[in-house]
Amino acid sequence: MRPLNWILLVMGVLITIAGLGLTIGGAVLAGAGAAQSDGQYPVVYEENFQSAGHAILAPPLVFDASDTGSSDLASTGEIASARVQVSSVVSDQDIFIGIADSADIGDYLDGVSHTVLGDLSWQSGQPSSAPPEWFPSSDTGVRQQEIDGTRTPELPADQDFWAVSASGVGTQEITFDLQPGNWTLVVMNTDASRPVWADLQVGARTELLDSGTLAVWIAGLLALLLGIPLLLVGAAGLGRDISLGSSRGSSLGADPAYPQPYDTLRVHPLTFTGHLDGTPSRGLWLIKWLLVIPHYLILGLLWFAQLITTIAAGVAILFTGRYPRSWFAFSVGVLRWQWRVGFYGYAALGTDRYPPFTLAHVDYPATLDVVYPEQLSRGLVLVKWWLLALPHLFIVALLTGNSGSLLGLLILIIAVALLFTGRYLPGLFDLVMGTERWAYRVVTYTLLLRDEYPPFRLDQGPTDPAPTGMEATG
Known part of the structure; x- marks a missing residue:
């Protein structure tokens, strides 16, 4: 991926964050100014x-x-x-x-x-x-x-x-x-x-406050006017750097398990896989939180950029019914990076191979992809990310929301078993994959990437269920 696109993205994120901070500060100052109007204290x-x-x-x-x-x-x-x-x-x-x-x-x-x-x-x-x-x-x-x-x-x-x-x-x-x-x-x-x-x-x-509020508002507005375009251009450039695959509209390319673009036979347009990579180390998981800090810092930047690009894409969908391809590839790349880091870390503990620093496809035990939609509903973009997704968001919060969730309990049991036996419990791995697959399907829906409503089920196992009428491969 070209360094210039990363530079534009990072500069855009930092300037946009500064602009948002100044804008919020201006709103606070404006509120304080209103509170002291007419000589009030x-x-x-x-x-x-x-x-x-x-x-x-x-x-x-x-x-x-x-x-x-x-x-x-x-x-x-x-x-x-x-x-x-x-x-x-x-x-x-x-x-x-x-x-x-x-x-x-x-x-x-x-x-x-x-x-x-x-x-x-x-x-x-x-x-x-x-x-x-x-x-x-x-x-x-x-x-x-x-x-x-x-x-x-x-x-x-x-x-x-x-x-x-x-x-x-x-x-x-x-x-x-x-x-x-x-x-x-x-x-x-x-x-x-x-x-x-x-x-x-x-x-x-x-x-x-009067003159200070105006100055802060102007500074915040100028920062947003500069930062958001830089961010969007950088994200689009990174998206173009990621190959979208076949000309038929699938970002999966020549995947032997799914040789055709998404249609009603497929379980879900999200491809989500993770394979246990040998036997994870007994004790490496104790310090993985430290090892993945660089990834978390970059992902924080990427998720902020993804929030802005999703809003911009939502506006585009509302008027055109299409998700801009470059921003789509960028958003999927962020999810891909997130899943690789989670698979290495405390979302699965499925491998000791350190995740690569890239949005693109690489040879890694955990993979993620989403088929590009040629057309999206203009009306759904207004309600699906919050209203329609509420039941799923509630379930996902119970499954993965905190250390007391189902996923948190599973990871704790897996970590203790690794520490004392050196073995990864395979049955628990399948359940972990099903939990994460549900969560990422919901994320795909709420990020406006697809219109297909996520199913209410745990599709367990390292690979997605085989399409109807096809035998699972591998």
Whole structure:
């Protein structure tokens, strides 16, 4: 296969993934922008806090506008603005809330018992040299630090260092525009008494969302417009590199078991085989998960590309009734690669021959192919991959879905038998093949490759059942 097609495919996948990420990010930003419309402050944090001391301190917020190149915006609140609401849990208790420079807070609460939320305790404006042990609050799960002290502080409302503050009965609210400095939020009782028990709610907004959302949307759209065509061209090129076989429309070529194109005599247009390759090693299966990591990485890329090509092919089928041949060959090649890796790995443990890195046909104990359809239903493309396939998808999930499925149990028994006896239980191999054959038939249907509805049965054994009226070969 030509390297250029691989390069186009990989570049297309990576750029498309970036585009999707930016598009999703743009949608999140757009939602956040809508939530803060009309001057609203979307709630970003809400919690109940208690302190046995005289005050509750939030972690210091340090902001240096020069580091972001936003010094001109910092004074206008365009970078960010916060609204903090606090109310005392104790009825009729006046509550105080204020934001001030952390050094001033440290001086004010020096020698005063209080609670710090986060990672710093401030004593005389400096971090404590030997802070007490942190512990999780039983109510909030937030790390809290109790600072001991014996001094009773002066009334907080009488202090003149607050950047913003509010006090009184009921819910108190302050707004604060982000600006350069080292800031700390303080919650106290208005009379500076102890303990403090309050509900805290923080909302935030930024004027940067409007321009930022547009920029992210544009970047995501441009990435998709570039990445998807590259991906589709690369997949088509790889598909053309795979021989589709005979001119009669069969990708099987001269297979002696099926010398004719698919017709109603055939059990299914999917050819799915797997033959035990000697006796697998007793212990190699223990590290196969590690050995197949390179394959899994490539298959992750290929399956993403196959998702995009399937959507594109679905559109083509809807308007033309035909699956583009090059994309068809690519999709079948991905399934072929997947099955070879599964046969080597934990879908069958059927061979110790390392699977090749190719989408094309090779000499390997596990093979897969699908006969190319000359015509597909335009209407079925809208429903067969989800609605009509639901019964099969449910059964396949039970058969192969997880480690507790039938296939997972069979592979576990096979692996243990290999480890202790060195033998592969042949009866179980036939059942494994039947389970995998059912799953791949369903995948063939849901990927829009064929219109024939998969049969509800386990066709066990290493090869497909013989066509009606023909004796099985081999």
